[in-house]
Amino acid sequence: MSDTTATTQGVRGEERENFTREESRRLRDRSLTLLGSLLRPLRVRLIVTGLIVVVSTAAQVAGPTLIAYGIDNALPALMKRQDWMPAFVVVGTYLLAGIVGAVLMAQYTVLFARVSQTLLFDLRKRLFLHTQRLSLEFHESYTSGRIISRQTSDLDSIRELFDSGINQLVQGILYMVFTAIALVSLDAPSGLVLGVALIPLVMLTRWFQLRSQKLFRATRVTSARVIVQFVETMTGIRAVQAFRKEKRNEKEYAGYVEEYRQANSKVFQLFGTFDPGLVMIGNATLAVVVLWGGFRVIDGSLEIGALLAVALYAKRFFDPAEELAMFYNGYQSASAALEKISGVLEEEPSVPDPVHATELRHARGAIDFDGVEFAYNADTIVLPGFDLHVPAGQTIALVGSTGAGKSTLAKLIARFYDPTRGSVKLDGIDLRDLHPKDLRRAIVMVTQEAYLFSGSVADNIALGKPDATSEEIERAARAVGAHDFIMALPDGYDTDVNKRGGRVSAGQRQLLSFARAFIADPAVLILDEATASLDIPSERLVQEALQTLLADRTALIIAHRLSTVAIADRVLVMEYGRIVEDGTPDDLIAGTGRFAQLHAAWKDSLV
Known part of the structure; x- marks a missing residue:
C-alpha cells in the first residue's frame, strides 16, 4: 500500500x-x-x-x-x-x-x-x-x-x-x-x-x-x-x-x-x-x-x-x-x-458518521454524482469533475482499462471514501448525511475477494441478514446456484467452512458471498469484479440469478468479462476517471467506439 x-x-x-x-x-x-x-x-x-x-x-x-x-x-x-x-x-x-x-x-x-x-x-x-x-x-x-x-x-x-x-x-x-x-x-x-x-x-x-x-x-x-x-x-x-x-x-x-x-x-x-x-x-x-x-x-x-x-x-x-x-x-x-x-x-475516521443523520428506511436506489472530484493523495486525481445520474432500478455496467476509476466509483457509492469535492447522493440525500445503518442496509458491495468468517455456511450467508430463517438462507443459496455444492459438503449448511472437509474453492466462496448479498436485499448492489473467480458454468448460473434478482434494484457491475456486461441496461466506458461512452450494450457494440473494440477483442479471445 x-x-x-x-x-x-x-x-x-x-x-x-x-x-x-x-x-x-x-x-x-x-x-x-x-x-x-x-x-x-x-x-x-x-x-x-x-x-x-x-x-x-x-x-x-x-x-x-x-x-x-x-x-x-x-x-x-x-x-x-x-x-x-x-x-x-x-x-x-x-x-x-x-x-x-x-x-x-x-x-x-x-x-x-x-x-x-x-x-x-x-x-x-x-x-x-x-x-x-x-x-x-x-x-x-x-x-x-x-x-x-x-x-x-x-x-x-x-x-x-x-x-x-x-x-x-x-x-x-x-x-x-x-x-x-x-x-x-x-x-x-x-x-x-x-x-x-x-x-x-x-x-x-x-x-x-x-x-x-x-x-x-x-x-x-x-x-x-x-x-x-x-x-x-x-x-x-x-x-x-x-x-x-x-x-x-x-x-x-x-x-x-x-x-x-x-x-x-x-x-x-x-x-x-x-x-x-x-x-x-x-x-x-x-x-x-x-x-x-x-x-x-x-x-x-x-x-x-x-x-x-x-x-x-x-x-x-x-x-x-x-x-x-x-x-x-x-x-x-x-x-x-x-x-x-x-x-x-x-486516528479519526476519514469517513465520519454524520452529526445529524438523515434517515432513509426504504431507499429506492437512485444514485447521483454531482461535480465529484476524488484523489487518494494530492498528486493523483482519480476522478476530475465527475457527474452521473443512475435512475432507481437501473443496472449499470462499468467498463474500462485498469486504473480508469471504476473501483473508485464503487467505493464512493458504498461510502468507503468521501469525495474530495462535490457530493454522492442516494435518493437525493448526500451520503455524508445519511444514517450509517440506513446506508449499510441500502448499499451492499460484493468484491472479487470473497471472505468467509469462522462458522458454518449458513452463518456466512446470514451475515447479510442476521435474523434470516433457514428457508431464507436456502432460498438465497438456490438463487445464486450455491445450493447443490453446499449440500455436497459433509454437514450441508452446518458445515464449518474453516475445518477439514468444509473447505470450498474460490468460485464457491464467491457464490456464498453472492448469497450473502442477495439475502441482504439492498436497494443498490455493487459487483466489483465479483464474477472473476467463477468458472463458466457457475458464471452462467449467477447471470441467470442476477437477471431475476436485480430486476427491482439498482445495480453497478464492474467486470472485465464482457459476458457479464450483457445483462446491463446501460454501459459506461471509463478512461482516466471520465465517462467516454454511455449507452445500451447493443448500441455500443453496433458502434465503432472503445466498447465495440473491447467486445470484438473479447469475441476473438473465445475462438
Missing part, C-alpha cells in the same frame, strides 16, 4: 527510533491522557487498594524496629527484673505485624489484579472497536501485521506491567520511604549516611533512564517488524510459495530477528552496568553505617539493638531498587506499546 497518505506518515512517524524532545513529549502526553481515561472509572478501587498497600507495607517495615526494642529494652528487663511482659509484647506485636502484612498483601494482590484486568479489558475492547470503526483508508495504509502487533505484543507488554510491574513500583517506593523514615527515627546520623548514598543512586538511575528509553523503544519497533513479517508471510503463503519467495523471506526475517536480538542485547548490556552499580552503592552504604555505628556503640552513644535495626534497614533500603529497575524495564516496554496503541486510538 502507499506510504504517502497522512495516516501512514503518522504511523511511520511513531515507529521511528529517534524522536525529538517535542515529539517525545507529545507521545508521552498522549499516552498519559489515554491511561488517565482508563483509570478514571476505577478511582474508588485504586484508593482502597492504595490504603491497603500502605498499611501492609508499614506492617512489613516494622520488624527491625521491634527487634531493636526487644534487644535494647525487653531483653534487659527480662534479665534484670525477670519481667516477661515487654518480651511478650514485642513477640506478639512482631507476629501480629507479620500476619497483618501478609493478609493485607494477599488482599492487595487480588484487588489490584481485578483493577488491572478491568483496565486491560477496557483497553483491548476500545482498541478493537475503534480499529473496526476506522475508515478503509486507514486499513489500506496500516498493515494487518501492525494491527495484530497492537492487539498482541503491545497489549501483552501492558498486561505484564500491570500484572507485576505496578506491584513492584508501589511496594518498592513505599518500602523505601517507610524504611528511610524508620531508619532516621532510630538513628539520625545513619539517616545522614543514607541521604548521601541517595546522590549516586539518583545519578545512576537517571543515567539508566536516559539510555533505556531509546533502547526499549527500539525493542518494540524491532519486535513489531518481526510480527509484521511473520503475519504477512503466513497470510500470503500461497503467493510466497507460488513465486518461490521462501529464500528471500528467510533472509529478510533473519535480518529482522537479528535486529531484535541486537536491540535486546543492548538492553542486557545496560542492565549489566546498572545492577552491579546498585549492589555496589548498597554494600558501600551498609559498610559505612555498620562501621560508624560500631564506633558509636563502643562509646555508648548507640544501642546494639538500634545498630542491628539500622543495619537491617540500610540493607533492605536498596533491595527494592533492583526491582524498581526491573519495573522500569517493563515500564519502558509498556510505555512504547502504549504510545503505539494511543496512536491508533488517536
Whole structure:
C-alpha cells in the first residue's frame, strides 16, 4: 500500500527510533491522557487498594524496629527484673505485624489484579472497536501485521506491567520511604549516611533512564517488524510459495530477528552496568553505617539493638531498587506499546458518521454524482469533475482499462471514501448525511475477494441478514446456484467452512458471498469484479440469478468479462476517471467506439 497518505506518515512517524524532545513529549502526553481515561472509572478501587498497600507495607517495615526494642529494652528487663511482659509484647506485636502484612498483601494482590484486568479489558475492547470503526483508508495504509502487533505484543507488554510491574513500583517506593523514615527515627546520623548514598543512586538511575528509553523503544519497533513479517508471510503463503519467495523471506526475517536480538542485547548490556552499580552503592552504604555505628556503640552513644535495626534497614533500603529497575524495564516496554496503541486510538475516521443523520428506511436506489472530484493523495486525481445520474432500478455496467476509476466509483457509492469535492447522493440525500445503518442496509458491495468468517455456511450467508430463517438462507443459496455444492459438503449448511472437509474453492466462496448479498436485499448492489473467480458454468448460473434478482434494484457491475456486461441496461466506458461512452450494450457494440473494440477483442479471445 502507499506510504504517502497522512495516516501512514503518522504511523511511520511513531515507529521511528529517534524522536525529538517535542515529539517525545507529545507521545508521552498522549499516552498519559489515554491511561488517565482508563483509570478514571476505577478511582474508588485504586484508593482502597492504595490504603491497603500502605498499611501492609508499614506492617512489613516494622520488624527491625521491634527487634531493636526487644534487644535494647525487653531483653534487659527480662534479665534484670525477670519481667516477661515487654518480651511478650514485642513477640506478639512482631507476629501480629507479620500476619497483618501478609493478609493485607494477599488482599492487595487480588484487588489490584481485578483493577488491572478491568483496565486491560477496557483497553483491548476500545482498541478493537475503534480499529473496526476506522475508515478503509486507514486499513489500506496500516498493515494487518501492525494491527495484530497492537492487539498482541503491545497489549501483552501492558498486561505484564500491570500484572507485576505496578506491584513492584508501589511496594518498592513505599518500602523505601517507610524504611528511610524508620531508619532516621532510630538513628539520625545513619539517616545522614543514607541521604548521601541517595546522590549516586539518583545519578545512576537517571543515567539508566536516559539510555533505556531509546533502547526499549527500539525493542518494540524491532519486535513489531518481526510480527509484521511473520503475519504477512503466513497470510500470503500461497503467493510466497507460488513465486518461490521462501529464500528471500528467510533472509529478510533473519535480518529482522537479528535486529531484535541486537536491540535486546543492548538492553542486557545496560542492565549489566546498572545492577552491579546498585549492589555496589548498597554494600558501600551498609559498610559505612555498620562501621560508624560500631564506633558509636563502643562509646555508648548507640544501642546494639538500634545498630542491628539500622543495619537491617540500610540493607533492605536498596533491595527494592533492583526491582524498581526491573519495573522500569517493563515500564519502558509498556510505555512504547502504549504510545503505539494511543496512536491508533488517536486516528479519526476519514469517513465520519454524520452529526445529524438523515434517515432513509426504504431507499429506492437512485444514485447521483454531482461535480465529484476524488484523489487518494494530492498528486493523483482519480476522478476530475465527475457527474452521473443512475435512475432507481437501473443496472449499470462499468467498463474500462485498469486504473480508469471504476473501483473508485464503487467505493464512493458504498461510502468507503468521501469525495474530495462535490457530493454522492442516494435518493437525493448526500451520503455524508445519511444514517450509517440506513446506508449499510441500502448499499451492499460484493468484491472479487470473497471472505468467509469462522462458522458454518449458513452463518456466512446470514451475515447479510442476521435474523434470516433457514428457508431464507436456502432460498438465497438456490438463487445464486450455491445450493447443490453446499449440500455436497459433509454437514450441508452446518458445515464449518474453516475445518477439514468444509473447505470450498474460490468460485464457491464467491457464490456464498453472492448469497450473502442477495439475502441482504439492498436497494443498490455493487459487483466489483465479483464474477472473476467463477468458472463458466457457475458464471452462467449467477447471470441467470442476477437477471431475476436485480430486476427491482439498482445495480453497478464492474467486470472485465464482457459476458457479464450483457445483462446491463446501460454501459459506461471509463478512461482516466471520465465517462467516454454511455449507452445500451447493443448500441455500443453496433458502434465503432472503445466498447465495440473491447467486445470484438473479447469475441476473438473465445475462438
